[in-house]
Amino acid sequence: MKIKIVSLVRSLFTGACAALFVTQLLAADSPREHLSLDANWKFHLGDNWPNALHLDKAGASGGPASEKFNDTAWRSLDLPHDWAIELPFDRTSDTSHGFKPVGPGFPKNSVGWYRRTFDLPAEDSGKRIWLQFDGVFRDATVWVNGWLVKRHEGGYYPFREDITDIAHFGGQNTVTVKVDASKFEGWFYEGAGIYRHVWLDKTAPVAIAPDGIFVHTEFNDNVPEGPASICIETRILNPPTNSRAMKITHKLIAPNGNGIAETLPNFEPLPPPALYAKPVSKSQEDFRQMIVLRPNLRVEHTPGVPFRLPRMPRYQMPKMDFIGGFSPPMETQADIELWSPESPKLYKLITTVEVDGKIVDRKETEFGIRTFAFDVTNGFLLNGKHYELYGTCNHQDMAGVGAALPDALQNFRVAKLKEFGCNAYRTSHNPPTPELLDACDHLGMIVMDESRLLGSDEENLRKWESQIRRDRNHASVGIWSVANEEFSVQSTPQAGNVARTMQNLVKQLDPTRPVTYAAPQGDTFDGINGVIEVRGWNYNVGRQMESYHAKHPTQPEVGTEQASTVTTRGIYKDDAQRGYVSAYDARGTQTAERWWSYFADRPWLSGGFV
Template identity: 40%
Template sequence: MLKKTLLLLLLFFFAITNAQKTRGKAELSEAKINLDEGWKFHFGNSANSEKDFNYGNKLLFHKSNVFEATIVSPKFVDSTWTKVDVPHDWVVELPFVKSATHEMDSHGYKPVGGLYPETSIGWYRKRFSIDKKDEGKRFEIQFDGVYRNAAIWVNGFYVGTNFSGYVGKSYDITDYMNFESGNVIVVRVDATQSEGWFYEGAGIYRHVWLNIRNNVHIPEDGVFVHSTVNGKNASVTIETEVENKNLTSSKGTIYSYVTDRNGKQIAKTSEQNFTLSVNGKTTVKQKIALNNATLWSLENPYLYKVVSVIKQNNQIVDKKKVNFGIKTVRFDANEGFFLNGKHIKIQGTNNHQDHAGIGSALPDFMQYYRIKLLKEMGSNAYRTSHNAPTPELLDACDSLGMLVLDEQRLLNSSPEYIDQFQRLLRRDRNHASVFLWSIGNEEQNIQGNEYGKRIAQSLLAIQKELDPTRTSTYAADMGNDFKGVNEVIPIRGFNYRQFAVADYHRDHPNQPLLGTEMGSTVTTRGIYEKDSIRAYVPDQDITAPWWASKAEDWWKLAAENKYWLGGFVWTGFDYRGEPTPYKWPNINSHFGILDVCGFPKNIYYYYKSWWTNEDILHISPHWNWPDKIGKPIDVWVNTNADDVELFLNGKSLGKKVMPRNSHLQWQVTYEPGTLEAIAYKKGKKLTTKVETTGQASKVIVSPDKTVMLADGKDGTVINVSFQDANGKEIPDANNKIYFSISGDAKIIGVGNGDPSSHEADKCGDGMWQRSAFSGKCQVIIQAGKTPGIIKLEAKANGLVSASTTIQIK
């Protein structure tokens, strides 16, 4: 177990470090310049035009360029605006507001949406300069994700509006560039309408880039790499788009080469000629044979690189680097799922994209942190419910070995949503981790009728056109129903309805079946009694909503029937919004296997017992119950051992055989001391215990990593716990922690996993603090750009403080 954990940590460190180094090189060779830093931000107002910088009163669209003193003009004075860097989520910084409206509880009781005009419009401004030597090249502004309905101006010229809050968009701004006095980007973000029924945040919450290209170039997402495998060899097909933006026809050559993961060139195509008319485009297909190819797998997520190169007059004018993996995927209606010919049960989780302390604006390192936690649990697949993910999430899954079910936001074939789907497919189809597409989720009004069928057919045709190497599913909350979308979808997806799967397989034996949403046990970490006042539910697999199931109810069916491809639990992490089964004061969900900070709940050990081959033995609850002496305590043991014997203060409470894909329970009369479990797994002895502790005596800080890159973007998660005077961890401590930091780094968020906590995630006064919940809390820090040593200190009244040092280099 220790060896496997160390290997995973090494893989995690290699992946994120290599990804950051690769990204830096790509920015240089492909002129991809990051524009995240140095933005100005100010709220507008959706109900009062004067408070919205006269957006509704001024004529911003009657001329091509507006140089009068409007909000979009480069002359507009924004010196009093708030300085921010993106990714930025303004909603996570807002206070919680009690409201009876469904929209508010779905979005975590944050004041955003149509009822809150003062905090639902955000304006961003960014100044940047371009060297005059680059005049004559093509310039493109790329937004990876803005939530939502983002209108964009450059130097007073309107360039476009991206309706989607999840799929990024790029705009050619060549005609509007100023090489003398600098440039100004203005973005108006309108979050008055929501796209989901969960916390979505608001703002420019993903990266922004400036792409500089030659007039003859490879457009964004213009390289598509796919492969076929024959024994130990692979045939790699590289489809490269070339575009001519010169005012005359242009000629050139294109070639591609493949490197190994370390950048060593191992194969190359010949140069192929092309001729393009004005505004002409072509796609050049080239093949490369790789002998003894290394396949991308969950255990060895090996990534090759393709570099496509355009030459004119024997000079390189553009090149594009793409990571890719070589693998085979097969879905069998009777035998299940196969990766590289090996049968694998899909052990997946659904997840929204927010995290404690930082909302939806996750720095890149947080994507790797979260995927690492899921892999440690034994999960091998991630569904991006219910929207296009940030590209860095897919980078993390590519690098760490996590399959991805990549999902379209809406089952709709209008031009807007077709455009969104096309952008999603083109952007993500090179990612090795993506093994399946989803064309939508739970469209109850149309999924079972002819509307749904026809829309599904239209989306499936687009998927096959842009990515014929994969197939699709749809997340249907339907039972044994073969109508609408289910008639045409290649992989039948089940949201819950787990007991209908067997009947559906009997009636439709040739259609593979996947649990797209399963489980949904609601639990609160460290709480063992229902508490309707504080909105807590017990931390065991005993409570699920009427439409869902407990973990054991679905996983036994999936694990023991080959025709199940597997499934995705709702959810891996708790998320803000959609509180269930309570409303206020509860501000986030209870569905997670881990809480919003990533701290494991007890159900984590159930899944880890049956999703890994590690030796798992876990007792719950803790053993601090001074008010229950002489009263019965319901004790659970999660393990994959063969049998377990439980002891209280050395006295045996009986031995029990461990049923596969289940758990064990004892009723134990409480007395302080030590509750110990001794188990045997194939003759190997396993032990674990929980003990009664004293009061908290000192603070303990545990950084996820102790070395960060001095790039202004890297960071780390530091988890906080407590010990008593004897060094025992305190499971029920709730002390308030005060954080301070020295050196070139900053705190960007705090959390504790309490689903009813109304403490601030962002401490605007700079006095960073958070109360512990069930013995834990968390602080997230981000590095600056100066190499050196930083120090984080955590203090609590009456306790020995703790500190940790982290190197920035």
């Protein structure tokens, strides 16, 4: 099989006069720095400074938010950190949150403060500086050098902020984070604190946007036979005052480490003073496209079709988002190595950005060549063939460390599940940490990537979009889930509208994967079930499934959550004194034996998750 590189580039500028073209990759290290800020934090439990936040003037917040605050008496620790797991058990606290005295009713234990300093050398002046949090439970208020930079609500989504303007170059910088875990978000153990990684990113002014690369594979009829088209989209950030020629190159690396292809279309820039973009097309084999992108101008263009950009006053120009297709596609004779749980082969895409002959950014993106789909008769399809899902629904915490898992435990968990015979992992019921997806990519595990909450309001869609953009390059992510068990609204027309909007956003950002909803319902086609691409089944086995399948023969189905049994592994007799529960499949909402014996005879149900 051949691999065909379809060099689709999507470049997002914050405003620039720039020429876009592709050239050969130069061997050089990227000036991008991705630095961990996990070490050397100071921590204080308790809200001794409830009025620290001042909104009247910039940089006026007091207490720990002030640069001059003395935190020497605070506890020293490294991230990730979950202070809830450190609290003593309390019988009066919430059962589903592990009997830990945090959240509603425990205000003294529900607010924590973190502080850290870091230095920026003077030579970093002129770079763009980003502060990124992978996850904080639950609400975070962030100050940098006394400036309020972020107020983030929600315990499972990443957030970042460009802190370039307020950074001290050639000096010390102070980050302060107030974490408020007073409100529960789930009905399971959630922890409290900065429980995922924190990063400092340094880039050139012209750089690949955060989560700005999307690489996916296309085959005819979504079956991996014949040539594979590797489709690439790249988003570039460029400051409004910048006006320089830019080159973007993509290089493909095979699982064995050998370079097998580069994007080498023939692009030439128009000189900067040009007022119009004038593509020149000769033939499909010899295509030249000359484009100058004026500040804040939007252009959509199909290769080979002449167009001319209209003049307009600068103040009328909208944000520019250039979408260009490079032609012809490049082909290589390299054999395709498909990704699967049994053979998790990963390719690498190296994207290089060059400005005025100098490499300003370089980023590596791992991905897999494979196809995911659902068929109404044969259920889940991996690489065009029926593939039974033996999945588990997993919360993110683990005994002893709570929600603050070291990266090695992500690999340990996935490896153990594979030993048990599992091939699929549902991130119940929230976006996962990136390191979990890395483990699933490399060890081989198909992931159902789930949103925390159903919602089409601006904030929820922003979070949903950030989750999709962050996770869509992972080979392991096989299906998106818009929500889980929205009991009070799931059957309403409004919930159907919301689910449709969330599903449409998936298809806009990632047309390669199906979408589901984990529905605790029977033979009902209203609300969410009536609009969702793949019907999900929670805790329902038997005649209602048969009836639903007969009534809706064009809708694929999957067991999103089928058994919930309570056991103590290796113990085969109940012991109330020690808290042991027999490991026999006898106690729970629905036993594994009952649901699996039913699903095994019906491939259209695709297998499922327990």
